[in-house]
Amino acid sequence: xxxxxxxxxxxxxxxxxxxxxxxxxxxxxxxxxxxxxxxxxxxxxxxxxxxxxxxxxxxxxxxxxxxxxxxxxxxxxxxxxxxxxxxxxxxxxxxxxxxxxxxxxxxxxxxxxxxxxxxxxxxxxxxxxxxxxxxxx
Amino acid sequence: xxxxxxxxxxxxxxxxxxxxxxxxxxxxxxxxxxxxxxxxxxxxxxxxxxxxxxxxxxxxxxxxxxxxxxxxxxxxxxxxxxxxxxxxxxxxxxxxxxxxxxxxxxxxxxxxxxxxxxxxxxxxxxxxxxxxxxxxxxxxxxxxxxxxxxxxxxxxxxxxxxxxxxxxxxxxxxxxxxxxxxxxxxxxxxxxxxxxxxxxxxxxxxxxxxxxxxxxxxxxxxxxxxxxxxxxxxxxxxxxxxxx
Numbered sequence: 001x002x003x004x005x006x007x008x009x010x011x012x013x014x015x016x017x018x019x020x021x022x023x024x025x026x027x028x029x030x031x032x033x034x035x036x037x038x039x040x041x042x043x044x045x046x047x048x049x050x051x052x053x054x055x056x057x058x059x060x061x062x063x064x065x066x067x068x069x070x071x072x073x074x075x076x077x078x079x080x081x082x083x084x085x086x087x088x089x090x091x092x093x094x095x096x097x098x099x100x101x102x103x104x105x106x107x108x109x110x111x112x113x114x115x116x117x118x119x120x121x122x123x124x125x126x127x128x129x130x131x132x133x134x135x136x137x
Numbered sequence: 138x139x140x141x142x143x144x145x146x147x148x149x150x151x152x153x154x155x156x157x158x159x160x161x162x163x164x165x166x167x168x169x170x171x172x173x174x175x176x177x178x179x180x181x182x183x184x185x186x187x188x189x190x191x192x193x194x195x196x197x198x199x200x201x202x203x204x205x206x207x208x209x210x211x212x213x214x215x216x217x218x219x220x221x222x223x224x225x226x227x228x229x230x231x232x233x234x235x236x237x238x239x240x241x242x243x244x245x246x247x248x249x250x251x252x253x254x255x256x257x258x259x260x261x262x263x264x265x266x267x268x269x270x271x272x273x274x275x276x277x278x279x280x281x282x283x284x285x286x287x288x289x290x291x292x293x294x295x296x297x298x299x300x301x302x303x304x305x306x307x308x309x310x311x312x313x314x315x316x317x318x319x320x321x322x323x324x325x326x327x328x329x330x331x332x333x334x335x336x337x338x339x340x341x342x343x344x345x346x347x348x349x350x351x352x353x354x355x356x357x358x359x360x361x362x363x364x365x366x367x368x369x370x371x372x373x374x375x376x377x378x379x380x381x
Contacts, residue, residue, distance in 0.1 A: 005143075005215050009141075009144075101216065102248050104245075105248070107238060129142075
């Protein structure tokens, strides 16, 4: 996912959560991102700064914490379990970029290191989710 | 887990799009990609701002039909679909080239959500979506995430196809989405099977595109495509059903 789209989605989702939970002010947003998303932390932080509204009653001095969850895969063909580096070796820049934008393309560029199958399950480290939205009521 | 941030931006990506036309039919090989591509081409030639999204993630081919060989999309707060033959075009082929994308159902669903979340369509009169065959994840996600989509249903007169298209129409009718109408493609002989199917479902019969021997030769050349009998017939459909 593109860092800007992610930042936009994070702010928008946090505001939805705050509304549901009756938070008048958000102080911290905890975001978890799977390693497979290939997000650059610095770019994400920059995107958050750009996307953050200058004046918003709920968003003043908000900390956005990003946690990267390492990716794990399980091969459906041989049952082998492996991580991102074992499956991809050294990916070309365009391959890594493709997975960054559409993580499912791991099935195009990664292979089970044991049997070379592209039919594997991503058991951890895929997706983006808001873990916590903290603030005051 | 408090929510998936990707879902919250999809509507925003499409907020400047006038109409979303999803070309579907349920069965493979009935010419949905050809219809989608020529539909987008005809709309663009009619002065409309048009986008074309090839959602057939495992068998994309709109780029081949239209001869689109654009560079990778520019990054500007997401990805901006390159302009080719007057169409803003997005396809998984920008990311895979000619390599296969062996995706299971949930992977298709996730890839589709990512695409919808990162693509900045900008201002468009029409976004044409080439739907993959089947009633699986892609169709269900289109119904769930593209709430303004109108469905243009393609069929051929083959009884095998009609049976599958009937199931698609049943589903679309049950969920109550708007249906532009039913279009007969690759018509080879007299018959009213597709028209009757449309009327039995209370839908508009959009007309018939002839089986066109010249179409294969025109593949990859947008100008030549617009000259084919099939594209000309589709232009009448565009004028009657979408631009009036």
